[in-house]
Amino acid sequence: MAPDARRATLTRRVRSMGGRLVRRFGLLPAGTPDGLGQDDELVGRSWPYEVLVYFADTSEALYQIEQWYSTLEVLDAEHRVVVVTRDSRTAARVRAGSSLDVRTIAHYTTLDDVLARSSTKLALYVNHNPENFTCLRFGTLVHVSLMHGDSDKVVTVSNQTKAYDFSFVAGRAAVDRMARYATLYDAQARCIPVGRPQLDEQTAERERHRMLRTPDDLPTVLYAPTWEGGQRSAEYGSVASHGLAVVRALVESGRYRVLYRPHPLTGVRDASYGEADAAIRSYLDGLAPDRQAPGGWDGGGELATAFARADLLVCDVSGVAMDWLATGSPLVITRPAGPVAVARSPLTDLAPSLAAQDADGVVALVDRELGLDPTRAERLALREYYLGDTAPGAATAAFVEACERLFEVRDTELARIEAATQE
Template identity: 40%
Template sequence: MSLTVKARRGLKLMADSAGNLFLDKRVRRQLSARNPTTPARYEAVLYFADDPSSAYQIRQWFGPMLKLSERHPVAVLVHKATTAAAIMEDCPLPVYLTSGINEVEQFVSTHEVRAVFYVNNNQANFTVLRLTGPVHIHLSHGESDKVSMASNQLKAYDFAFIAGEASRQRILANVPRLDPTKLVEIGRPQLDDAVDNAPNNDDGRVTVLYAPTWEGDRDAMAYGSAASHGPALVRALLADPRYRLIFRPHPRTGVRLRAHGESVKLIDSLIASAVKKSPDAVHYRDHNHDFRGAMAKADICICDISAMAMDWLPSGKPLLIAKPVEPAAVVDPKGITSVVPVLEAADAERSPSILDELLSRPISAEQFDLIRHHFGETDRGASTQRFLLAVDRAMQEPSL
């Protein structure tokens, strides 16, 4: 890691610490006024220790957790005041600020919490994992071929809820000595409440969703295309009157590598200029927390090796994957890029003609097979039911 990157991370940590100290008391007052005034018992908690830039990870579980709360009351425990402030307005569940393990332990004990859910592998998770009463369940925050999806850290949890057979095979092939009974397939509950197709202006334009992932925390995870493909791809699409662009970059883009953040700014400026010249084209950057609206509006998607690619698959609409330019990026030879067409960085300026070809042919049978392999049954509501039943079974596990 370069001195510049270390310095940026150090400054960010200092800023986060100062922000949390300033916000702590005010946020606690706001949460106290927002949360139930009568004593409540929560059977499950969704624990999140990350900063606001990673809040997308927990937000995507609000919907499934709200459904779970109908049978097992759920609270959200947040480690940082800045994160609590960021999510309290759109979180449909009670949110509590638990800045240290003592507060977490007291909450779990007072409410006799039976299950703790985690959406990532933040180091703070492993402090909470010392609690022996509740069952600890890892959820992740999406299904993808990223190398991070098969981590030895999964052994620490009582169960890991995974999307489907692809995830099971990936984990068991790469994580030795993992008990396979820990892996519970639930599909992707977030897709059960898909947004109905929202019509765009009826002008015959094809709507393209470009949703690059971030640059990753290391070279092996460098799947992001914002810097390598983004500017040329966007210029070409904006210049073609047959296409409308929705740009939805990963919220952490530019956290590690400034070039990716600068590319997002450049693309934003390109979109602004295009809208000024042709307002009726309705190009825009999607800032909504919920990714499903942009997916519903788009006719075709260009993205990277990421959860966005997997979430797009069940739509049955064309998909194009940007090929990583980082040689060290780990690409599964039997993964999504072995089936779905890929876009080389050198061909980014030819994106309109490549999309023309994709739109002219049907989705391959192999791509539909990927859906079943990754998510199992995808009928509306099926994943949610699998999730709820899996939680019921996990809560029946004996505790100390």
Template identity: 40%
Template sequence: MGLRKDARRAVKLVQNVVRSRRAQARLVEELAKQGPLEPHRYRVGVYFADGKVNLYQLRQWYKPLARLAERHPVLVLSRASGAALALLDEAPLPVAYVRRVADLERVIHEQDLHVVFYVNQNSKNFQMMRYGRRWHVFINHGESDKMYMTTNQFKAYDYALIAGDAARARLDKVLWDYDFDKRAIPIGRPQADHYLDGRALPYPADGREVVLYAPTWEGDRGAAAYGSIASHGVDLVRALLATGRHRVIYRPHPRSGVVDEAYGAANREIVRLIEQANAGDPSAVHVFDQGKDLGWQLAAADVAIVDISAMVYDRLAAGRPLLITRPVSPQAQVDTGGYLSACEWLDAADGSSMLARVDEVAHDPQALERLGYWVERYFGDTSPGVTTERFHAAVDHLMAEWERFAALHATDPDIDEHDAEGEAAEQSDDIEVD
């Protein structure tokens, strides 16, 4: 049994190496098409050390960063070949492939990066963060009340761009001796300014009530078991499809089913139900959404049903009717000190009961009024364009601070930031598995 398992692992390792080599060969071709980067052009870097499976964390920043690049040129630094290939194909920003530490250092020396953004807590972030004389800024990949949002790792960065008052209060409970006034800069949710951006919807405006169901994955531990596909999803979607007056947009987390096969099976059943409903009534145009673009769904849906995840707050920023699925796992940790203390819950039940609850919240003006308080609490002013202005103002402030410190230390001797630790890291990342 052990030998068989070892053999499978060996085969998988060889396959990964072959895929990596092929990806890197394709990447050389794509980078040649992009052409060499103009030296000393880029002032803002976005460091992404993950593979393409986690690109959803960066995709939500494409449009805000593209707008920012109009005033401060932005460069994406990708450590993985698969992610770099995808970024070259889809990102509205130039990409530098920096697989080795030596590659990273070359780009740093060729560019004048004053600010470096990070969207997650990948351990390879520290290979970039060891370079001083620039601001390292955590911008995260969403706003939520999950455990991830109160990590002490915030202290590792010079600054963090946070959503608003709720984020600060959440962190204040956990972080000791953290200078919030200086290091935590509230900007709201700039993505919300781009939710639609003139995009044509994939269905007609025919009077159907559009319901977005966007569940998260099952989680890798009991405390984070927030996913609802297996507990709520099948019965809920079946009931919505049967009414003839609803249109369903189903957007599951891309990792759904990676841990629990039963969860994956429930996900596949929902997809099958949607295909069946569309085949029976093509005018229904129910949507199984696996697209890379997140935003139009949040703005277009008449009511949204989401799990405890960043999707709660992405939808909250739109200020429209919203239900949160209540986790069935007794181990799931729920922060009841913020929006989740007063949100509209959807409990797991039979399809007709959940459908009645959806209709109740979708047409309750008092529920929408209560929602308005929390929109302000989490994001501040969400008037069109305001949060983008706050994002730009925050970056302008960091640029001004960089200039101030650069002037103060103008006579300091040059230093070589390459050291033995960097050499060791370079040796350790020669084989990449995306």
């Protein structure tokens, strides 16, 4: 071998070895899958799964799939489910947090090989990660977007939705939103309302917390803002524009306890959000640590638990607002500080809006909403429109039934294609 060829070969080997070491020791930049797959043990074999949940993200985005664990476990009891990741660290976290089977696949050719040998029928996705196209290419599956919440953010009418065969949505509101704002998209045919299975246990959780309340407890306001979004056009978050002023005003009124629950991605794109988040936490940490302390922050756990502790929600345009409707309690929605598009809806028209320049006036707004709740009847009427049937268990059952209907759709389509090729 010529010297130049030997040097080139050696360079490739060093780079390959270096890449493996970087992945093995977790030295990759945040958000980069480590690609440490189980490909060698999967190639040449079939698997028993009817449903594949494709999650290409790293652990920073686990909140998007975590909210689906319980629902997917119910589905798995009747139809085997596997979560496919591209990152071994994420796979370990999914295994630790759920009873679901997980496989890490680094190369799409491995998935191609396994699916060709298996009877997998349905692929589910909880976000619009561009890597989803690695799995979307397979025509033997029916592909369904679940997303990780319903909201009036423009992302819910993203053109990316067209990549999937169907979208499971919470209620009629999502169908109408897509029909109104999405171009060249048949929302009536491709959106399937299944409710919000994540809310099935919320009523019981709320009742447990109410039984622990005493007449002397201050009313609790939950401030649950969203993050700054992946780009300026999706910047609905209020942490930097409203956050500390809202929390301080409520606490210093002496009339309310404040529970602050920031979005887990707060500050990942815009440092000012991270700084504002730290300022709010620091302020709340400095308050008296007794039972009646007028504030605290929630670093994680089930959203239903935070909902159960609260009497009123202050939030941004986000999925949190929709889920809160199930509680029947009042809410206030912040107005984005920047020129961000909001898909106008019955809820954004109805709910009181709080602009950044009026953040100090939040106490009077909360006083009115908790004291009079002037829009209660209209808000309760919107609950089914946005969330479907909120009776415990109803949405989970609807989800499983919708998956089973799509199994039949898939089988019918494959039979049609096979017949066409034989003509």
